[in-house]
Amino acid sequence: MTEHSEKNDKPTENADVTSDNDASTTEASEAAETAETAAPANDADALATAQAEISDLKDKLLRAVAETENIRRRSEREKTDAANYAITAFARDLLGVGDNLRRALDSIPEEADLGENAKNLVEGIEMTERELLNMLERHKIKKIDPKGEKFSHDLHQALFEVPDTGEEDGTIVQVMQVGYVIKDRLLRPAMVGVAKGGNKKEPMEHVDTKV
Incomplete structure (x- = not known):
């Protein structure tokens, strides 16, 4: 009777071992699935970080290139000005x-x-x-002698106004001192007297073209 009992106990032990093996296999499978799921997420985060860094570096590069170009243009302009206006x-x-x-x-x-x-x-x-x-x-220094021309704040300096000259308002009627320009810059404004209260430009007469 004892031998029969021992024989009956052996299948139970084998069943327990099989159950433990199945549990271990399940845990390993779940761990593998978890790792596989986490890996793509980590890769996506790393890719997003890399893209952000690339975008930032690209922006800095473009800014540096633009600043370099501005410095080059400014240097060329200063060099040209030095040659033209020295x-x-x-x-x-x-x-x-x-x-x-x-x-x-x-x-x-x-x-x-x-x-x-x-x-x-x-x-x-x-x-x-x-x-x-x-x-x-x-x-490249030219004289400005503007008698008879319209007054311009860019080129002339009005010293006085001359009433009743018969000229249109704003016309330069006297030049007290000629002016000068150097290339496209004013070197000295012309000192002038300007007509006031003279003839005003008449508006064009309206012509009716209807038939």
Whole structure:
């Protein structure tokens, strides 16, 4: 009877071992599934982080390129300005010389009976003035003598207004001192007198084109 009992106990032990093995297999399978599920999520997070870093680096690169281009353009502009306007201060000083030459010539009456020496002196002053103006022209410095033109705040400085000139309002009727520009910049504004209360521009007469 004892032998029979021992024989009956062996299948029970085998069943317990099988059950334990099945449980271990199930746990391993679940762990594998969990790992497989977590792996794609981790990969997605890593990809999103990498893309964000790439976008940030790209933005910084574009900003650096733009800043470099701005610096290059600014340097070129400063270089061009230095070449074009380096003589501005010197030219402005020369304008006073030209003004004095013109004043000397304007002070001589047209009907004056000058002696030979005086005529030679006047001719010398005229030649000096012409040479000075030619020299200024060679350096792209041009005179502004705007009598009869419309007043412009960009080029002229109004010293006074002249009433009842018969000219349209805002017309320059007197030039007290000519102005100058160097290339596209104002070197000195022209000092002028401007018409006031004169003729106003008449509006165009309306023509009825209906038949």
